[in-house]
Amino acid sequence: MNKCILITFDYELFLGEKSGSINHCLIEPTKRLLSTFKKNEVKPAIFFVDTTYLIQLENQIARYPRAEKDYLAIRSQLIDILRDGHILFIHLHPHWIDADYDPSNNEWSLTNYRYYRFHNLEKDQKAEIFANSVRILEEIQDEAGIHYPLNGYRAGGWSLTPFCDFKPYFDKYGINYDFSVISRSFDHTTAQDYDYRDIKGLSWYLFNNEVIQAVKNGQFCEHPISTIRISHSRDLIDKVWRKIFWKLGYKSLGNGIGVKPKFLDIDNQDQNYSYIDLSIENLLPSTINPYKNYINNHNYIQFLSHPKMVSKINLYYWNKLLRWIQKNHDVNYHYKVPEFELSEQNS
Numbered sequence: 001m002n003k004c005i006l007i008t009f010d011y012e013l014f015l016g017e018k019s020g021s022i023n024h025c026l027i028e029p030t031k032r033l034l035s036t037f038k039k040n041e042v043k044p045a046i047f048f049v050d051t052t053y054l055i056q057l058e059n060q061i062a063r064y065p066r067a068e069k070d071y072l073a074i075r076s077q078l079i080d081i082l083r084d085g086h087i088l089f090i091h092l093h094p095h096w097i098d099a100d101y102d103p104s105n106n107e108w109s110l111t112n113y114r115y116y117r118f119h120n121l122e123k124d125q126k127a128e129i130f131a132n133s134v135r136i137l138e139e140i141q142d143e144a145g146i147h148y149p150l151n152g153y154r155a156g157g158w159s160l161t162p163f164c165d166f167k168p169y170f171d172k173y174g175i176n177y178d179f180s181v182i183s184r185s186f187d188h189t190t191a192q193d194y195d196y197r198d199i200k201g202l203s204w205y206l207f208n209n210e211v212i213q214a215v216k217n218g219q220f221c222e223h224p225i226s227t228i229r230i231s232h233s234r235d236l237i238d239k240v241w242r243k244i245f246w247k248l249g250y251k252s253l254g255n256g257i258g259v260k261p262k263f264l265d266i267d268n269q270d271q272n273y274s275y276i277d278l279s280i281e282n283l284l285p286s287t288i289n290p291y292k293n294y295i296n297n298h299n300y301i302q303f304l305s306h307p308k309m310v311s312k313i314n315l316y317y318w319n320k321l322l323r324w325i326q327k328n329h330d331v332n333y334h335y336k337v338p339e340f341e342l343s344e345q346n347s
Contacts, residue, residue, distance in 0.1 A: 002332045003295070005325065006223060006302040007042070008179060009033070010154065011078075012050035013256060014308060015093055019108035020256025022070050025308035027077055029253040032315055033280075033307060034084055040322040044333060047081055048091035048154040048179070051133035056096045056108075058136075066106045075140060082144040087335075089179075090133045093156035094121055095191075113261060116191040117159050118166065130169040152335060155180040157192040157259075158225075160211050167209070176220050177335060181211060182304070183224040184275045191261035199224055203300040204337055221340045225304040227275040228294055234286070241284045245313050252281065254308030278302070281309035283317040291321060295329070 011026060013019040030047075037043055054074065060067040078088055098112040115121055121129070134150060141147050153166075153175045160166060160180040170176065183201020187194055199212060206218030214222075230238075245251075276282055278291065278301065295301055310318075325331060 002330045003298075004300045005295070005331050005333055006179075006335055007045040007333060008154070008225075008302060008304055009045065009047045010050070010091055010304070010306050011047045012091065012093065012306070012308070013053060013108070014254060014258045015095070015110050016257045016259045017109055017111055018255075018257040019099075019110065020254050020308065021107065022074060025254040025256055027073060029307035029310050030077060030081070032253075033310070034081065034086075036315065036319050036322060037084070037086070039319070040326055042322060042326070042333060043085040044087045046087045046089060046152065046179070046335060047078075048089050048152075049078065049137065050091050050093050050096075050156075051136050052093050052096040052129060052156075054136050055129070055132050056099055056101075060101060064101070064103050066103065067101070070106070075143070078140050079144040082141065082146045087148070087152070088137055088140065089150060089152035089154065090130075090137065090175075091154045091156060092118060092129060092133065094118055094125070094129060097125070107256075110259075113191045113259070116157060116259070116261075117193060118155065119159070119162065119193075126165070126169070130173065134173055149174055151175050152177040152179060154178070157194075158182055158185075158187070158196075159192050159194045161194050163207075163209060163211050170220065176340075177223065178211065178220060179223045179225070179302070179335075181222055181224045182277055183227050184229075185227065185277075188264045189261035190264065191259055196224075201226055201302075202298065204340075206340065221337055223302055223335060226278045226294070226298070226300075226302050228278060228290055229275055230290075232274070237286050238282075238284055241286050245284075245311065250311050250313045252309050252311045252314075254306075256308065277304045279309075280305040280314050280318045281311070283314045283321065285317070288317050288321060292324060295325065 013025050057067050057071040094115040095110055097115050100109045137150055151174050158180050181196045181199050183199045185196050201224035204221055204223050205214040207220050208215050208218045
């Protein structure tokens, strides 16, 4: 039986006090990632594009030439991603509405979190953001000469609840695949709000009005992000490895500062273990074997990664892991679920 391995990325800058530069956070790390896919003949990967950032760049082009330069460079790379056989979908971080631009260093500050959740936007703001996001990705498809339905989505901060906020736009734009749920995870802060602890993430499932309620003949298909349970001692070992590589200069390629929200509630569900998502930035000497074990024991796997977060060490072990996967498993990297596609056609 073929394994379904989804390789997904949030294509975005840092979303807190300091955005970082597009070269360090997007352009250069994505080039390196695309190179690993070419070497290992892996495709398609899915890049969830922070279209709210691109909308903000569009708004600043008339005033700031450097903003236009960034906008064109990003569009050029997104076209390259499509032409390499990969997929672009929408990813929204609405608090870009309140972002402050510093033209002296060509970076942004995003410390106002009132609109971090899509839920907090007004109805007209929601409609405008979705319309502009679809327009931008369709324009990029046109320029690349590659067209496919923009039928996938990932929520900013993984906060897809309540789903009634999103359903009108999923219906309007034909979005029927979602990739927002991190299985077994929970977050309730001044920025994010979701509870996916009951989603075990062993495979895709269907849903209708609530993403956390699987139903047999649902309208939408959820692809949960895979997580691995780790003990606190293992977590400590991973932290030691990260510290060693940090001191050796193998830091993440991105140069920004992320979100620092206040916690409103703490998840104390398990005192002995925690869960980490499968991601390239979590690949270390201590994690590659647990990753292999997880892949051996599951037929559905989804990686969630961020170009801005990967380091040279992560990329080294990612290459090793991809070679091992190709050697040991028959893999389907595509997100489409044949059973769901068939039910869609017959509905």
